[in-house]
């Protein structure tokens with residue numbers, strides 16, 4: 001088993017940096033379906049470009065490299081204690097090499113362990129089987145889409161679709177609702193795994209296991225096969241689209257599994273995975289630990305579209321802004337405009353927003369831009385920091401703080417993804433601010449716009465939560481909430497709820 005650790009390292013790097021062929025094909029199909037020049041089509045082009053960049057740079061596709069989850073099948077006699085040790089070391093090394101972001105955070109103190117190792121992290125499941133080889137699957141599922149997982153207990157009354165009973169049609173309603181409630185916050189277009197039955201724990205486990213299925217497999221249960229096809233075809237009619245910008249494609253895949261339940265319980269568990277659907281697997285020789293084969297077709301076989309072919313919509317206004325920005329400049333912006341930022345930008349997410357509520361900022365933020373982002377960083381020998389991956393994080397978590405912070409420090413622009421709520425919208429209007437939606441998961445694309453790391457504050461919050469002071473060039477994002485009370489997110493939410501209600505009538509009787 002001398003090669004086992006190295007094989008695990010290769011598996012981690014491949015999973016984090018090279019999106020597999022089936023996921024790439026699903027994204028390409030979505031590109032074909034979207035109308036040229038729309039926000040959704042532009043976002044998909046950026047996503048495609050990002051996929052290629054990650055592969056070329058051998059760097060994380062998305063900065064949130066998720067909760068490393070290993071599922072291992074091994075023959076009787078394989079040493080699980082040894083394997084576990086090697087996996088831990090491989091995770092540690094991959095984190096050191098910036099292939100994984102340090103993502104393991106003490107839930108009570110907030111301290112980041114710095115190496116992705118901690119109680120319960122990484123997740124490793126073993127199962128014995130009759131075969132001679134070892135099969136190791138890895139999924140790197142990020143926190144934003146994990147937050148959009150949802151579990152239903154039937155019977156239930158669901159927004160939009162109404163009563164959901166303990167039958168196939170009730171299950172159908174749950175899944176349609178699950179796609180609706182995710183909106184763009186889990187970086188749609190997404191993939192869903194559904195677990196019917198089990199208890200609260202095994203139901204979710206079953207749902208996650210569905211994400212490991214081959215994307216073109218056919219469900220052996222004909223009823224579930226029909227359900228999968230139905231959901232895939234109809235969820236796209238909700239019009240949520242890529243990043244919740246509206247569009248033809250909201251869902252890229254749907255896999256449903258079933259297990260028994262208790263008479264009193266009926267759970268439908270939905271695991272939502274973003275477009276950055278990072279899962280791979282290897283088949284290993286159980287004597288040496290060497291890789292014999294990869295489980296999913298590698299991404300390098302499917303080239304994504306050349307970004308030079310990116311179609312531009314001439315009706316879309318593009319505004320270049322140099323930070324710091326004035327109120328007048330902000331008041332001119334409207335939902336739909338593309339803003340290109342040059343100059344200073346500061347990252348800040350959960351820990352910083354909480355802190356700034358009752359403390360001063362370490363620098364003058366007047367007229368500045370805050371970026372909801374937890375980057376992957378590395379330090380070179382001379383002590384200089386470099387950004388390895390830096391896409392946006394889900395902004396809605398900062399909803400309780402953002403409006404107050406905007407006014408308190410005179411910020412003019414907030415960049416994130418998935419949009420924010422009414423409190424922030426009101427503050428943008430009152431104070432003269434704008435919310436810019438960056439493309440979630442496009443971590444390589446944005447890292448390239450960051451030309452320099454000026455300095456950092458609050459390293460005690462850990463790398464993702466620290467406040468990084470950056471210099472950017474050509475950082476493009478779309479205005480989705482302006483200073484005149486308009487919110488694209490509120491509009492898409494409203495129209496998709498109306499569309500969801502069209503799926504109220506029974507389909508599976």
Ligand SMILES: O=C(O)C[C@H](O)C(=O)O
Pocket residue numbers: 063064142143144145185186373374391392393394440
């Ligand atoms: O933690 C992050 O960087 C992003 C997160 O996965 C999110 O989608 O909000």
Ligand code: SF4
Pocket residue numbers: 062063064065066141142143144145185186187274275276391392393394440441442
């Ligand atoms: S930022 Fe988006 S693409 Fe990245 S892990 Fe979170 S949900 Fe997925």
